[in-house]
Amino acid sequence: MEGGNYWTVQKFKEDYSCTIDDLHNCHRQASAWLAGEILSPKLVVSDRSLKPNEIMDDKQVTKTLRVKGLVEQNIFGLPDLSYQLLHAYCHELKRANHGIVTTIKKDADKKFEYLFIAFNASLVGFQTAISLAICIDATHLKGRFGGVIFIAACEDANNQVFPLAYGWGDAECEDSWTWFLKELKKAIGCPTNCIIISDRSPAIKVAMTKEYPEIPDDLCGFHMNMNLKNKFKSHVLYNLFHDSFKGTSTNRVLGKDLQRIIGLQEVTHYKYIIHSRQLQSSASSSSQYLL
Structure with missing residues (x-):
């Protein structure tokens, strides 16, 4: 504006005139950190996971993966810090759920090794109204530290899956399965006429022999x-x-x-x-x- 420090746009053309030839190797681009900061609010609002191909638009896959990692880090925090919150998490679970069973096991270096959780509602339901056929299995995690999730489930009167207990471990091996079944036995005891169904992997066979030798281990x-x-x-x-x-x-x-x-x-x-x-x-x- 005349006589002032302000100016206004009188005419705007949307045509992009710059060509790719104008770019060079040192051309400044948005960093993965900046893209992560921009996309984080969108992911919080949509409440869904973010896939690399949703971010990628003529961009390098490596940068896309870094952006995805930074977005998740901004929202959920570092995986290392999440493990440090396990004791606080279990404390809050016990405060809000009377009778819940939670157990954390650390290795010789005082690092997290195993976690077991069984809600009181599941334990009471199993003892009163749920069929005594327990299915156990594990699935692998794809996070930074890997590991597996253990699950023990039953079937209720409506033929629906009834979760009994679950836990985390470093791997699906004899030691982890033995520890999980040992904690499960502490929580539910050893009911009569009970059977345990699994894929009968070698690790489960050994664990069943140690913790539940009196219960049949049937194949799914x-x-x-x-x-x-x-x-x-x-x-x-x-x-x-x-x-x-x-x-x-x-x-x-x-x-x-x-x-x-x-x-x-x-x-x-x-x-x-x-x-x-x-x-x-x-x-x-x-x-x-x-x-």
């Missing part, structure tokens, strides 16, 4: 069916075995279905199934939970 029908499919490459056997367990409630019915497998002239299949943890003896009490 889904895992067994996949093992049959991978071992014998037979879709006919896969479908036949699946149908034999769908709705099976007695040894007599299961025996007839296994005889049909023998009718395929595949005695090896029959021996493999029978060898898998005395399948017939467990079918009468747990077949409805195996698939």
Whole structure:
């Protein structure tokens, strides 16, 4: 404006006239830190995870991954600090949930190793109204420090998954499974007529022998069916075995279905199934939970 320190835009053209030839190797670009600061508020509002391809628009993948990491760091903090808050987290859980069971185990260097959590509502429900068939499994984490999440679950009267307990560990090995089952035994004891269903990995076998030698460790029908499919490459056997367990409630019915497998002239299949943890003896009490 005339006589002043202000000016106004009279005309604006949206056409971009600069070409890529004007750029050079030292051309200044937005850093991953700046992009992370800009995208953090959007992620908080949308309440969802951020994928690299949602950020990337003719940008390097490495920078995109750095941006993603910085966005998550700005929102959730450093993973190292999260582990330092575990004791405070468990304290708040106990303060808000009466009767909850929480246990943290550290290694020789006083660093986090295992965590076990079981809510009181789950423990009471298991003792009063939940079927005594416990399914245990673990899944791997993809964070900076890796590790696994352990889970123990049952089935309620509505045929819905009923979480019983869960925990964290460094790896799915004999020591971690033994510790998890030991804490689970402290929380629920050793109920009579109880069975534990798993994929029967070598680590679980050893842990069950140490902590629950008196409870049958049965093989999950889904895992067994996949093992049959991978071992014998037979879709006919896969479908036949699946149908034999769908709705099976007695040894007599299961025996007839296994005889049909023998009718395929595949005695090896029959021996493999029978060898898998005395399948017939467990079918009468747990077949409805195996698939």
